[in-house]
Amino acid sequence: MFGRIFNVLKVAPQINSSLLHYMSVPVSTTSNCIRPQSLAKCLGLNVKQICTSVLNSPLLRDSTTLCRAPNSFQTQSRTVTKFSLKRGKRKSVRAVLNRFYRLEWGGWIRTRSGRHKRLWKKKENLRRRLRQHVFCNSTQSWLLDKMVTKYWRQPRYYVDDPYEPYHTREEFLITRKKPLP
Incomplete structure (x- = not known):
C-alpha cells in the first residue's frame, strides 16, 4: 500500500x-x-x-482509486472478544458453545460434519459413524477452553443428562474417583 x-x-x-x-x-x-x-x-x-x-x-x-483492493483470500476467523463494549468483560464465542460440548474432566466432544446431509446415498456403516460423537485432541481442547468463559468451564448438571457416564475417567489413576477393588 x-x-x-x-x-x-x-x-x-x-x-x-x-x-x-x-x-x-x-x-x-x-x-x-x-x-x-x-x-x-x-x-x-x-x-x-x-x-x-x-x-x-x-x-x-x-487505476481509478487509491483504495486498497479487498483481500478475497482472507480466511474466516472466530476470535474472542477480550473486552466487551458494555462491561469490558471477556465474552464466549457462541459458535463454540453451539458446536461443542465440554466434559467435566476438560475434554470436548463434537458431532461429525455432514451428519444430516444426503443420507440417502451414504452406506449404513457411514451413517452409523455419523451418529457418533468425536473427541477433540488436547490442542483443540486447550484452544476451546480459551474461547469460552469460566462459567462454561465449570461442571454443569442437567436432569437426565445423556453424557453423564462420560464425565468421569475411571481408566486413569490420576482422574479416577472410585478406588480400585
Missing part, C-alpha cells in the same frame, strides 16, 4: 524524498483509503496541492 502512495507522492514536485521515510500516513478504518486531509497534515501541504498532483499522476491512468 505504501509503495503506491510513494509513487503518487513522487509526482508532486513540492515533496522532499527524505520526508517519505519518516512520515506515517493514517488510513481510514472504514474504507481502507487514504484521507487527503491526513496526508496533507503529514506533509505540511494543503489539500488542493495534493489533489491536483495526484489527479495528474500517471498512476491514476491505470
Whole structure:
C-alpha cells in the first residue's frame, strides 16, 4: 500500500524524498483509503496541492482509486472478544458453545460434519459413524477452553443428562474417583 502512495507522492514536485521515510500516513478504518486531509497534515501541504498532483499522476491512468483492493483470500476467523463494549468483560464465542460440548474432566466432544446431509446415498456403516460423537485432541481442547468463559468451564448438571457416564475417567489413576477393588 505504501509503495503506491510513494509513487503518487513522487509526482508532486513540492515533496522532499527524505520526508517519505519518516512520515506515517493514517488510513481510514472504514474504507481502507487514504484521507487527503491526513496526508496533507503529514506533509505540511494543503489539500488542493495534493489533489491536483495526484489527479495528474500517471498512476491514476491505470487505476481509478487509491483504495486498497479487498483481500478475497482472507480466511474466516472466530476470535474472542477480550473486552466487551458494555462491561469490558471477556465474552464466549457462541459458535463454540453451539458446536461443542465440554466434559467435566476438560475434554470436548463434537458431532461429525455432514451428519444430516444426503443420507440417502451414504452406506449404513457411514451413517452409523455419523451418529457418533468425536473427541477433540488436547490442542483443540486447550484452544476451546480459551474461547469460552469460566462459567462454561465449570461442571454443569442437567436432569437426565445423556453424557453423564462420560464425565468421569475411571481408566486413569490420576482422574479416577472410585478406588480400585
